[in-house]
Amino acid sequence: MTYLLGYTGRSTLNLLYAAATVCVLMVDTVNWTFIQPLRGRGIRMRSAVEHFVEFGVRSMPIVGLICFLIGVIMALNAAGTLATWGATRYIANLVGVSSLRELAPLMTAILITGRSGSAITAEIGTMKVAEEIDALNVMGLNPTKFLVVPKFLAMLCAVPCATVLSMLIMIFGGYCVSVYYVGVDSGIYIDQTLEALEMKDFVTGMVKSVFFAVVICWVGVFRGFQVEGGAEGVGRQTTSSVVTSIMFIIFVDLVWTVLFY
Amino acid sequence: MTQAATAQPEPPKADDYIIQVRDLVVKYGERTVLDGINLDVKRGEVFVILGGSGCGKSTLLRNLVGLMRPHSGTILIDGKDFTAMNDEERIEIRRRLGMCFQGSALFNSMTIGDNVALPLREHTRLEASTIDIMTKIKLELVGLGGFDEYMPSQLSGGMKKRAGLARAMAMDPDIIFYDEPSAGLDPIVAAGLDSLIRKMQHTFNLTSVVVTHEMESVKLIADRVVMLLKGRVVGLGTLDELRQNDHPFVQQFFAREPDDESTGNANYLESLTA
Numbered sequence: 021m022t023y024l025l026g027y028t029g030r031s032t033l034n035l036l037y038a039a040a041t042v043c044v045l046m047v048d049t050v051n052w053t054f055i056q057p058l059r060g061r062g063i064r065m066r067s068a069v070e071h072f073v074e075f076g077v078r079s080m081p082i083v084g085l086i087c088f089l090i091g092v093i094m095a096l097n098a099a100g101t102l103a104t105w106g107a108t109r110y111i112a113n114l115v116g117v118s119s120l121r122e123l124a125p126l127m128t129a130i131l132i133t134g135r136s137g138s139a140i141t142a143e144i145g146t147m148k149v150a151e152e153i154d155a156l157n158v159m160g161l162n163p164t165k166f167l168v169v170p171k172f173l174a175m176l177c178a179v180p181c182a183t184v185l186s187m188l189i190m191i192f193g194g195y196c197v198s199v200y201y202v203g204v205d206s207g208i209y210i211d212q213t214l215e216a217l218e219m220k221d222f223v224t225g226m227v228k229s230v231f232f233a234v235v236i237c238w239v240g241v242f243r244g245f246q247v248e249g250g251a252e253g254v255g256r257q258t259t260s261s262v263v264t265s266i267m268f269i270i271f272v273d274l275v276w277t278v279l280f281y
Numbered sequence: 282m283t284q285a286a287t288a289q290p291e292p293p294k295a296d297d298y299i300i301q302v303r304d305l306v307v308k309y310g311e312r313t314v315l316d317g318i319n320l321d322v323k324r325g326e327v328f329v330i331l332g333g334s335g336c337g338k339s340t341l342l343r344n345l346v347g348l349m350r351p352h353s354g355t356i357l358i359d360g361k362d363f364t365a366m367n368d369e370e371r372i373e374i375r376r377r378l379g380m381c382f383q384g385s386a387l388f389n390s391m392t393i394g395d396n397v398a399l400p401l402r403e404h405t406r407l408e409a410s411t412i413d414i415m416t417k418i419k420l421e422l423v424g425l426g427g428f429d430e431y432m433p434s435q436l437s438g439g440m441k442k443r444a445g446l447a448r449a450m451a452m453d454p455d456i457i458f459y460d461e462p463s464a465g466l467d468p469i470v471a472a473g474l475d476s477l478i479r480k481m482q483h484t485f486n487l488t489s490v491v492v493t494h495e496m497e498s499v500k501l502i503a504d505r506v507v508m509l510l511k512g513r514v515v516g517l518g519t520l521d522e523l524r525q526n527d528h529p530f531v532q533q534f535f536a537r538e539p540d541d542e543s544t545g546n547a548n549y550l551e552s553l554t555a
């Protein structure tokens with residue numbers, strides 16, 4: 021019993037401590053991203069661009085492929101049911117709305133987490149283990165400014181950009197199935213899609229993707245700074261970074277979906 | 282090289298001490314790692330911190346450069362209390378400090394040249410071409426001329442340490458800290474680093490604080506030595522003074538004797554949990 025209480029107490033304390041650390045990290049990042057540059061302290065733009073290419077551009081092949089396939093799968097699933105009603109043209113509505121609102125932002129975020137969230141944790145964790153973070157501090161260089169801000173900015177641009185492309189690709193996947201497999205007329209599919217979609221759907225998806233970007237970056241960075249010990253510490257935190265990040269992404273998704281409806 | 286032992290410096294005035302540590306206590310959580318350290322480092326000397334593995338040498342160094350805040354006690358650098366400063370003031374002081382890390386801590390994603398140029402690029406408004414020249418000079422200084430396009434992973438251990446030294450020297454610091462500069466290197470490379478430490482101290486009148494557990498390098502480089510055991514100072518002075526010290530641990534260290542077999546294990550375990 022005392023063991024259980026002790027365990028609960030310790031876990032709670034750890035959780036509170038982690039929450040406090042994350043808050044400090046958030047304030048620090050926002051400070052160095054948006055406030056300090058106004059005071060004439062620059063941002064490492066080159067590093068941010070490099071990270072954007074890494075997070076956004078280089079992830080596009082895999083994100084594109086997966087999103088295309090999800091579009092195909094959705095359309096195939098829908099086709100079976102809708103065909104019995106002779107309503108195959110409504111595949112367009114289903115694919116369009118679910119990609120924009122939900123699936124494109126979510127899939128993109130999850131894929132970028134697996135690809136780049138883990139890489140962020142591994143990079144920062146390795147630097148911590150190799151005393152490189154300490155070296156930055158001794159040189160009077162702020163690790164947040166130096167390491168976190170470029171990644172934060174890059175993520176903030178990369179995830180929404182990738183999401184827009186994913187939306188288009190997913191719809192294209194649905195289009196391919198409907199037109200070439202089910203036999204819906206190409207013009208009808210496009211008309212149906214345009215009719216079904218509202219600006220609100222797009223905005224919902226984009227807002228979500230921005231929040232996902234923040235989650236991916238902060239979880240990755242936070243886990244990276246948590247690394248203790250050697251290489252196995254990096255491995256452990258990298259795994260847990262991906263898990264935590266996906267968990268928070270789903271959670272944020274839920275909150276936004278509830279708020280929008 | 283024996284100048285350390287033969288030089289007879291007159292007693293320095295109080296302001297000749299560039300670092301003064303008073304009653305420093307450092308804890309990791311509940312565990313006390315440094316317990317009431319007192320020491321002074323004179324301007325321009327090579328000061329060695331000597332002690333067995335795990336006795337808190339690196340921890341002491343991390344406190345001296347302000348990477349950790351001590352539990353209690355003060356660290357005066359040039360008479361100013363480092364522990365009581367705010368972050369801005371610390372950054373100012375830190376620009377006058379350089380540190381060579383145990384594993385060199387070069388940034389692996391940058392070339393050696395960029396590593397050395399980084400502090401200059403971030404802290405000064407010098408022209409790129411000027412920074413380029415300064416970088417080349419620093420690399421030349423540590424015997425790595427022409428290596429500026431190499432990545433850290435392409436260098437050997439000893440070269441990495443030299444590159445780390447070049448980076449620490451980039452901002453022309455007053456004090457330079459070395460954490461185990463010769464650990465993990467073969468004796469010849471290690472001796473090369475030792476003489477480099479001496480050369481730096483000599484050429485730039487640098488104050489050097491060197492952490493080590495190797496008696497051989499101490500004999501080569503040290504002006505004065507502090508000996509730590511389980512977070513306490515057991516001896517302080519020149520090497521000759523230390524030899525006269527009759528603390529059993531100091532004698533044991535000089536004689537390179539192992540711990541008594543019967544107590545060896547207990548001591549080892551104690552050193553882990555002390």
Ligand SMILES: Nc1ncnc2c1ncn2[C@@H]1O[C@H](COP(=O)(O)OP(=O)(O)O)[C@@H](O)[C@H]1O
Binds near residue numbers: 333335336341552
């Ligand atoms: N981050 C840390 N958390 C907890 N204990 C630590 C940490 N770093 C070092 N220690 C402990 O402090 C003691 C002194 O460590 P350190 O200063 O690295 O020793 P040295 O450099 O003399 O080998 C060791 O017993 C080590 O286990």
Ligand SMILES: [Mg+2]
Binds near residue numbers: 338
């Ligand atoms: Mg050490």
